[in-house]
Amino acid sequence: xxxxxxxxxxxxxxxxxxxxxxxxxxxxxxxxxxxxxxxxxxxxxxxxxxxxxxxxxxxxxxxxxxxxxxxxxxxxxxxxxxxxxxxxxxxxxxxxxxxxxxxxxxxxxxxxxxxxxxxxxxxxxxxxxxxxxxxxxxxxxxxxxxxxxxxxxxxxxxxxxxxxxxxxxxxxxxxxxxxxxxxxxxxxxxxxxxxxxxxxxxxxxxxxxxxxxxxxxxxxxxxxxxxxxxxxxxxxxxxxxxxxxxxxxxxxxxxxxxxxxxxxxx
Numbered sequence: 001x002x003x004x005x006x007x008x009x010x011x012x013x014x015x016x017x018x019x020x021x022x023x024x025x026x027x028x029x030x031x032x033x034x035x036x037x038x039x040x041x042x043x044x045x046x047x048x049x050x051x052x053x054x055x056x057x058x059x060x061x062x063x064x065x066x067x068x069x070x071x072x073x074x075x076x077x078x079x080x081x082x083x084x085x086x087x088x089x090x091x092x093x094x095x096x097x098x099x100x101x102x103x104x105x106x107x108x109x110x111x112x113x114x115x116x117x118x119x120x121x122x123x124x125x126x127x128x129x130x131x132x133x134x135x136x137x138x139x140x141x142x143x144x145x146x147x148x149x150x151x152x153x154x155x156x157x158x159x160x161x162x163x164x165x166x167x168x169x170x171x172x173x174x175x176x177x178x179x180x181x182x183x184x185x186x187x188x189x190x191x192x193x194x195x196x197x198x199x200x201x202x203x204x205x206x207x208x209x210x211x212x213x214x215x216x217x218x219x220x221x222x223x224x225x226x227x228x229x230x231x232x233x234x235x236x237x238x239x240x241x242x243x244x245x246x247x248x249x250x251x252x253x254x255x256x257x258x259x260x261x262x263x264x265x266x
Contacts, residue, residue, distance in 0.1 A: 001243050001254050003159075003192070003225035004236070005074050005095070006040035009061065011049035020047055020057045028061055029068040036069040038230035039263075042095050043069070045086065046076035055085045062089045074121075080108035087116050095119040098161065101126040101143045110151035120148070121159045121194060124180070130163060134179035137162045141184040145191050155190030159225055164195045164214075168203035174214065178221045185222040194225035197235075212238040219246060237264045 008031050011017045019027040035043055043065060047057035054077065062073060072093035075086035087094055098121035099109050113120045122144035124137040131137045141160045148158050162180040165173040177200075181193055200214045201207035212235040215226060219242040230236055240263070242248070244255035258264050 001041075001249060002219060002223070002239050003042070003194070004040045004230055004239065005042045005044050005194070005225065005227040006035035006038075006071075006230045007044050007196075007198075007227050008035055008229060008231070009043055009065065010046040010076065011057070012046070017049045020061060021050065023060065025064045028064045032065040032068045032071070035230050036071040038233075039236055040071060040230040042072050042074045042093075044074040044076050044097065044227060046097075048077050048079070048082070051079075054079060054082050058082055058086050059089045062086060066091060080105070080112070083109055084112050087112055087118060093119075095121065095159070097121040098123050099144065099147075100124075101140045101147070103147065106144075106147045106151070110148060110153055113148075113157070114151050114153050117157075119157050119159060120153065121161050122148070122191075123161045124163055130165070131180075132176070134176050134183055137176075137180035138183035138187050141180075141191070142187050145188045155188055156192070158188075159192040159194040160184055160188070161194050161196065164197065164199040166199055166202035166204075168201075174200060178217060181218060181221040181223055192225050193223045194227065195223060196227045198228065208232060208234060211235055215239060216242050219243075219248075224248070233263070233265055240264065 045061050047054050047061055073090045074095040074097050075083050076097040077083050096113050096118050099106050100123045124131055124140035126140055145155050145158055162177055164177050167174045197211050201210035216238055240255050240258045244252040249255055
């Protein structure tokens with residue numbers, strides 16, 4: 001099965017930011033339980049909206065989530081200090097979100113990843129900003145995997161994010177992302193490929209249709225992990241169907257189980 005990272009406990013959502021500020025534990029627990037029950041393999045936790053209290057909020061949220069579910073956490077922050085605090089507070093398997101191809105950020109975060117044996121998301125972004133072409137993404141991915149190796153973090157612990165960009169404003173970026181997946185898979189075959197899926201549809205109507213269509217296309221090109229809303233039953237059904245069709249689900253067992261549980265929809 002493709003690795004699903006549940007995106008709903010992110011403080012960029014107004015409801016999550018409010019729950020953190022007001023310590024609404026029931027809201028956080030409910031979001032965690034629903035995502036876990038829907039099939040998320042990791043839960044992204046982000047408390048960066050309130051910078052002055054990010055570490056305090058993040059540790060509180062991690063505690064609430066871990067009281068409710070055993071699903072591993074993805075510690076998501078632009079601040080290496082918050083990542084270190086989150087990794088320390090989390091139990092069991094951990095993912096870190098994220099590093100880039102910038103050496104300074106890698107030096108601050110990869111030792112944390114190494115010492116914990118964590119997984120890490122690597123954004124194909126360097127000092128020049130966001131990449132435009134598939135080749136730029138491929139080169140940045142190779143740099144990230146090489147940097148990780150220098151900190152004794154193996155390629156199979158790295159999840160390369162080739163950075164989906166909205167086709168509403170940059171029509172060529174959907175194709176460029178898919179081509180990047182192919183190039184990265186060839187260049188660093190041991191690494192995983194992940195994306196923040198919903199960026200593709202920003203600014204367009206019926207975003208759910210675009211998201212699940214793009215997910216199927218990306219999976220066929222090598223994507224094996226996605227940061228998405230697992231409460232979207234249709235996109236989860238598309239993920240399960242894609243796994244069955246792409247030899248990611250032995251004898252279609254997970255697909256059949258989902259069918260019996262009524263998880264595939266109409």
